[in-house]
Amino acid sequence: MKLKENLKIIGKLKEKKAGWYILRLLAAFVSSVLFAAAFAQDMFTQKEFYSAINFPLFIVSSIALFILFCFIKKDKYVLLLLIGLSQIYCMFTAVQIRNYMFSFGLCAVMFIIVFFFDFPFDTSASLGRLKWIMCALLIGLYTLYVGGLCCVYYRTYRTPCFDFGLFAQMFYYMKETGRCLITCERDKLLSHFAVHFSPIYYLLLPLYFILPSPCTLLVSQAFIVASAAIPLMLLCRHFKLSDTAALIFVSLLILYPSFMGGCFWYLHENCFLTPLLLWLMYFFEKDRFGFIAAFALLTLFVKEDAAVYVAVVSLYYIFAKKNYKCSATVFLFSVVYFVVVTKCMNAFGEGIMSNSRYGNYIYDGGGLFSVIKAVLQNPAYAVLQIFTQEKLIFMLQMLVGLSFLPFAVKKPSKLLLFIPLVLVNLMTSYSYQFDIGFQYTFGSGALLFYLAVSNYSDLGENRNKLLCSAVLSSLILFSGGYLKKTSALFEAENNRQTAEIIDEALALIPDDASVLASTFLLANVSQRKELYEIERTSHRAEYIAGDLRNGRVFPMEEYLNEGYEIIFYEEGIVAVLMFDP
Numbered sequence: 001m002k003l004k005e006n007l008k009i010i011g012k013l014k015e016k017k018a019g020w021y022i023l024r025l026l027a028a029f030v031s032s033v034l035f036a037a038a039f040a041q042d043m044f045t046q047k048e049f050y051s052a053i054n055f056p057l058f059i060v061s062s063i064a065l066f067i068l069f070c071f072i073k074k075d076k077y078v079l080l081l082l083i084g085l086s087q088i089y090c091m092f093t094a095v096q097i098r099n100y101m102f103s104f105g106l107c108a109v110m111f112i113i114v115f116f117f118d119f120p121f122d123t124s125a126s127l128g129r130l131k132w133i134m135c136a137l138l139i140g141l142y143t144l145y146v147g148g149l150c151c152v153y154y155r156t157y158r159t160p161c162f163d164f165g166l167f168a169q170m171f172y173y174m175k176e177t178g179r180c181l182i183t184c185e186r187d188k189l190l191s192h193f194a195v196h197f198s199p200i201y202y203l204l205l206p207l208y209f210i211l212p213s214p215c216t217l218l219v220s221q222a223f224i225v226a227s228a229a230i231p232l233m234l235l236c237r238h239f240k241l242s243d244t245a246a247l248i249f250v251s252l253l254i255l256y257p258s259f260m261g262g263c264f265w266y267l268h269e270n271c272f273l274t275p276l277l278l279w280l281m282y283f284f285e286k287d288r289f290g291f292i293a294a295f296a297l298l299t300l301f302v303k304e305d306a307a308v309y310v311a312v313v314s315l316y317y318i319f320a321k322k323n324y325k326c327s328a329t330v331f332l333f334s335v336v337y338f339v340v341v342t343k344c345m346n347a348f349g350e351g352i353m354s355n356s357r358y359g360n361y362i363y364d365g366g367g368l369f370s371v372i373k374a375v376l377q378n379p380a381y382a383v384l385q386i387f388t389q390e391k392l393i394f395m396l397q398m399l400v401g402l403s404f405l406p407f408a409v410k411k412p413s414k415l416l417l418f419i420p421l422v423l424v425n426l427m428t429s430y431s432y433q434f435d436i437g438f439q440y441t442f443g444s445g446a447l448l449f450y451l452a453v454s455n456y457s458d459l460g461e462n463r464n465k466l467l468c469s470a471v472l473s474s475l476i477l478f479s480g481g482y483l484k485k486t487s488a489l490f491e492a493e494n495n496r497q498t499a500e501i502i503d504e505a506l507a508l509i510p511d512d513a514s515v516l517a518s519t520f521l522l523a524n525v526s527q528r529k530e531l532y533e534i535e536r537t538s539h540r541a542e543y544i545a546g547d548l549r550n551g552r553v554f555p556m557e558e559y560l561n562e563g564y565e566i567i568f569y570e571e572g573i574v575a576v577l578m579f580d581p
Contacts (some may be wrong), residue, residue: 021351023075027067027082032058032088040464045354069380077103079117086113087472094480100397103480107473114469121468127243135229138254142226142502143206146263147219152488153266154214156499157520157547161533163439165523168214171378175212184531186350189436194349195339198269200301200370210509214523221252221271222445225259225442232449238285241455248467249453254475255347257397257481258436258445264485268439268523272302277309277446284317289326296330300337303426304352307338309443312419322414342407358383360429375427386426394425394434401477403470405449417447498549498573505568505576509543516540518547518554 006019036058057092068459072078090106097103114121127134166185169194173181180192181199192198204220211228214460229250236246253259261276276299281293296310314331317323342352361382363372367451398421399406409415421444425434433440456463494497506525509515514530522533525545533569534554544564548556549572556575562565 019124020075021070021081023078024069024072025066026076027069027085029080030035030064030085030089032062032064034085035061035093035474037089037092044102049404054102055171057538058467065553079119082117083110083119083472086110087475090472090476091479091483094476095483096482098480100393100477100480104396104400106476106480107469110476111403111469114465114472115462120179121464123242123244124468125244125462127247129372131233133242135157135233135250139223139226139229142254143219143223145222146225146260148220149485149488150218150222150266151215152492154218155525156488156492156495157502157524157549158488159214159266159523160519161517161522161536162519163268164214164218165517165519165526165531165533167267168276168523168526169218169531171205171214171217172199172530173213174201175208176529183529187532187536189530190350194345196269197304197345198302200269200272200298200303200522203272212527214526217267221267222263224271225274226254226265228275228278228446228449229253231275231282232453235278235280235285235453238282239454241457243451245456245467246541248471249449249456252401252452252470252474253449255478256445256449258441259363259477260482261436262439262442264482265438268442270439270442273299273306273309273443274446276302279308280313281450282328284313284321287321287323287326291329292326292370293556296334300334304341305340305539306339308423309420309447311338312336312416312451313447316413316416320411324372325533348381356473357430357433362425364522371427382427383473385421390431391426391434397436397477398445401470401474402448402452403466403473405455405466406448408455408459408538409451410455414451414454419453420444420447451458466533467507501517501570502574504563505570505574506545508568508576509545513543514541515545516542517545518552520549521545521547534536540579546575546577548572548574 015338036049036053038054069078069081072081085108090110094106099353150159157417159165161184166182168298169184170180170182173179174518180198181189182192183189185195186193192201203219208216231249232253233246237247241249262268262271278294279291280295280299283295296314299306301309311331311334314327314334317327318331321327334349346354347518358371361371363370363374406418425440425444428434432438456467459466502521502524506521509525511528515525515528516534516537516539517525518534522531522545525531530541532541532543538564544559548554548570554575556566556577559577563580565580566575567578568574568576
């Protein structure tokens, strides 16, 4: 009886257009909540918020707005208003709280609104040349935003030796000698190829010759990552996506938190993986062997472990496209390349750091072969290493902004493209590799975008809702993660005098002098042959640049006792010492 009565009540509500009123009531409620949060600003996360807001006024304003919205006859416009106001509220609160778990909750709310109210998200519009103009504009905005802010960090002495100062010195050596030499990476003069085999860096050298500044490197990296929008757009066209859908996927790439996070950890060769892998997959789709060979080789030149991505991509096309001859050739070449390069690095360089990255599997000192044996012998242990709380959060960070589209696979062969994500990011015990604030997601993220685009092309009527949710989620994640980065501009203005004092101090050091520098000063004195990081060195040099900001430890007395004298000192800011034999 109760069930029948409930069904009758629901039927009567439908007759009275209950949904029509509920929609407007929700829009009015969200409007009042947004106004209250904006009025209270930072207080809205504290108990003081409730005393600052007049509750009767809150109720009256909600009722007034509800009555106003009832004059809007078409549900479509009210729904747009509800989604727009809800999105603004979510982005506003995400900026204030800046917690990824909170942002995921906001994304879930927007997902429910989009699907429950059947939002009519149309992506069928044809944009013609406009899509390429907008694509170029997004690339430019990304380069300006990310590259520009990184340059602000550099100019205000906030870029550490790892991972920027060492590369700034390396490019100085490349310009002067043509070789990738560094003194501050391993506290001795050696080639960076002894640590990572990355000849891809030479692609940036011509530009660095023209503009020999560390800022050139930071802006270039942002542009390189953003340029992945071009092959992504071409892949969208290949999979017969509309112009609007293609441009939305480009927007998702521009907002993608892990790509932006990697760029904000300054400079890495991994940044090349994002565009190169998407180009490689595009030419695989088009069956252009010459371009496949070229981009496979360029990808291999990124780093010794880039062979994993090339091997997996070629393996995928063996099974997915039955392109045996071309794909098998690329697969075998990438495997041979990896073996040769790693053996050379172990013999002549610093090794491939497998013990530090996969020490949780290496039980007999056998290197990477031990990892394979460990997984085969005890797969449950591998599952235990992969499914941890930190890594599940990492997976959400990688997938929520894409509405989990990479998982919507219809062909089992596509599961092969998850191998780099599992192998590089999830199996490791090296925490930086499953942290979106570092450089280890540029490759696996590119494969996720390919999967998202190709899976979207196979989906049915609900795919536009997923794409709409992806856009809204990406904006929330960007707001909570990186919108606040603009505060660096205001901080730079507030700390201008401090930066000018440090500029004045470092200008006293001759260009040809050897230097010991604190980590956050090192990049700014990197254009020299002999340079060491104070925190990691056993060397002595002609000059020492010590960072005294924020209570950092600098053993000045120790250096004075060893024969150095102070040539510049500003308490709480900087000290420069010169050796006086």
